[in-house]
Each structure stands twice: as structure tokens, then as C-alpha cells.
Amino acid sequence: MQRLAGFSLIAYDTNCLVYYCFLVDIPETNPKITITVRQTEQARAVTDYLVSHQQKVTTIQAAYEELNDCIYNAVEERMTDREVEAQLGYSQNEKVPDLRKLQVQQSVERKARKLENKGWFVLDREYAADASALVRLQQFFNSQDPAKFGRSKRPKSVDMKLVDFSLLRQAPLVTNDRGISNFSNELKTAGLGFAIHNLMDLTVS
């Protein structure tokens, strides 16, 4: 976490916010059943560390507007995972009912919407993307070796805005998207990005 030390603001992408909020208790279960995603523990550990060091988490409006899509994707992926199916008592060929998925979706969404009330979270509504910066970023990503994106898709407009926002605010960007974090050094060298870290690569001591 030394990599994030000393910065008052840390930028998160939408998925990192969703992972932080993806902690859903199923009522009246004994033993208690809590549904999380693989990244929840790391997202909470990193965030708790930042909060305890009086650092703030921030994101941009465009990323926040993607919350619903990101929540749905995370819910769908997790609730069709055999581990969760078994956790909820469904056999191999049984699907988790839609109402249970919706229960989780709504719970995550409620938590995500409440982030705005947290003292440590700042939704930056002031940021306006610089069109020329976005063009340069687009050209940068277009010129990269496709293999380096790994299994990630090429960055979308909102991803490039986050990179630009991070640079503009001089706030390190935490993302779960290898399609961005794999280019951290190159972006910095090209003067297009600030520090970009993959959530799962951060070590919380």
C-alpha cells in the first residue's frame, strides 16, 4: 500500500466500487451465508486502509453512471458460480432463482448508492473530459499490441476518462481492468496517465 501512500485522493473505477459493496448477507441463515465476489476482500482491505489513513476515494460521474451495468455483470457472474449455488443449497443442475439474484443486485446497489453519504468518498461532478486528451489516449491504446490487453477488452470511453481524470487530479487510479493497468508505465511515460494500479496487485500489510 506504499504505492498509494501520501495521496489524499485515490481514484477507483466502477468495478472496484462494486466489489467493495458486494457483501450480501442472506437473511435468517444458520450458519450465516454471505455472498461476496472474489475481489471483495481485497477491495475492502484496500479501502479500509485508505480510510484509516484519512485518504479519500473518488470517481467520476461517468463511471458512477455505469454502476447498474457493473452491478448486474458482477451479480450474474457470481450467482451462476457453482460455489454460490452450493452455498445457497442448490444442486448441480438447479439455477439460483431470479428473485434471489435480484435480492443481491438490489442489496449491492443500495450499498453503492450510499457511498455518496460516506465521508471518505467523493463523487467528482466537476470533472470534464478534455477532448484532445481522450483522442491522444485513444491513439495510444489503438497503437498497442493486442496481446498486451490479455483477456480484457480495449478501454472504453469511460476508462479513458478515468485515466485522464487520474492524471488531472494527480490521484492514483485503482482498477481491476488489466486492459488499463498493464499500460501503467507506458501511459505515464507518454504523459497520458498518472500512477495506475491493479486492485489485486496491491499489498495490504
Added chain:
Amino acid sequence: MDQQASIIGNLALKPVWDRLSESEADCSYELESQTAPSGILQTGRSVITTSRGEVVRVLPLASVTAGEQSFSVSSPDLFEAAGIIVDEPTSHKIVNVAPTISNEGMIRVEGVTSKMYLASSEGESRLISHVIAGQFAFRSWSNVSLVQGQCSTSITSLAGSFPLLRTERSDKQGDTLDILASQIRKLHDEFAQWPGSYNQLLLAGSLDYCKSALTKAMRSNVVLHEEIIRSMRSYYADCLGILDQCQDTKATLRRLNLQKIQDKFEILQDTWSRHGIYPRLAELDISDIPRE
């Protein structure tokens, strides 16, 4: 799967469309009709209201143009005569209108289908697919408001059978719940097949909740308060409206603002929970979800 009911009779409709003013509290139009052989059609006056007291501008179910003349055939009177009040025809689509003029003064209308929402006076909502096929003869080309002819009407419900001749509400709540549960199950199955998105899960999940709540209530033989049934019917009708709106372009569902539906689902949950029949979604534990 779907049953059909047919009416064959003589129609003489004289809709007074200009009476349908948005400033009026209720809409009305005059209906002149001869009693059909089946005894369904009545001479009289049809009043069209909505449950919210909104004024509904009744759209013709079939618009036919013959030469330079045009006229409209409106069918709500058929439903009205059968004891159904047209309620919020929020969806209306003429899928295919293919009139052919067979000779002067005669017109043949085939394959005219449309969809609209109907609700019985008890608030039972159904999506109706309405088909008109038959021959219409103008008494006079100069007086096209009077239409006389033979009309063969078949009605199918998307969500099961909807025999026009048997629309009276059953006195047994079990029957009502059976029908509602079947409608909700079919609608849920439909949305469950749609491309995944936040909104798709909202609809599929909330209908699954309704299905689950009804199943549990029916299995435990509890008598449901009318408010519960009404709220569920109303929610079902709203979801049906979205189905109809996005049926041809399912991907657009993702971008719709469904805040109104979401709020309504919250109220529905409150109603079930307040009556102690079924917990709110957030409080559902494993045992609350009946296995199929």
C-alpha cells in the same frame, strides 16, 4: 394452448370520436349496434374510463382505407358488451392491415391484428391480441361513419386463454389466483430469456418474487386481501406494457428508465409484507422460496 372465442354478428358502429376530449374526465362514445346472433352485442352506450381516472383516447383497432375514403372499426364495444371495460390501452399496435377492395362498396379486411390492454371492471388486466377478419360493406360511400357487415372476431390472450363469452369474474379466489399465477409465470419465463441487463433482472426477478409469493399463498390456502391481488395485477400489467414496448427490440430494455416500475415493486412488497403474507425481497430467507 390458447383458446379462442368467436363472435359472428352484424355490426353497426357509429363512433363519435370527437367526443373523446382530453379535458373530459370520462370518455364516451355512442354505440349503435344490432344484437348479434350470439346475443353479445348490445345497443347502448359505452363508457371508457381508466383506473386512474385518466382520459383514454380510444384508438381504432383497425383502420381501413378504401379508395379515398377511410373509416375506423373500433372494438372496445365488443369487450364492453362482454362486461369488460377498456382500461388504459397503453399499448396499441396494428401489426398488419391488408384491406382489399373486392368491388365497389365492399371491403375485405384480413389479418388485422392489434394488441391492447384490457381490464375487467375488477381490474383484471390482460394483453389481448385482437384479430379481425371478415367482410365489411359500406351502406354508402358518402356516409362512412356507418359501417355494416359481418365481423368475425377472435381473441387470444398472450397469457393464456381468454374466452370472450366467459369473462365474468369467478367467485372463487382460487381460480383468480390460478389465472394470475399462470400469467405471471409466463411473463417471467419470457423476460428470463431476454438479454441480460440490470433492467432485465429487475423484471425477471420481481416477477419471480410475485410468482413465489403467489405459490406460497396458494399452497397455504390463505385468503388474500383484495389489495394484494390488485397490486399484483397492476404490477403485472405494467410489466406486460414493457414487454410490448420492447418486444421487437429487446436490447433497448437495458436503457429504459424503470424507476417507476422499481417504485411500484417496492409498494407491492410492502403490501404483501404488511398483510403478513410474504416478506419483502430483502428479508427473504431460504425457506421463503418455494421449490417448483
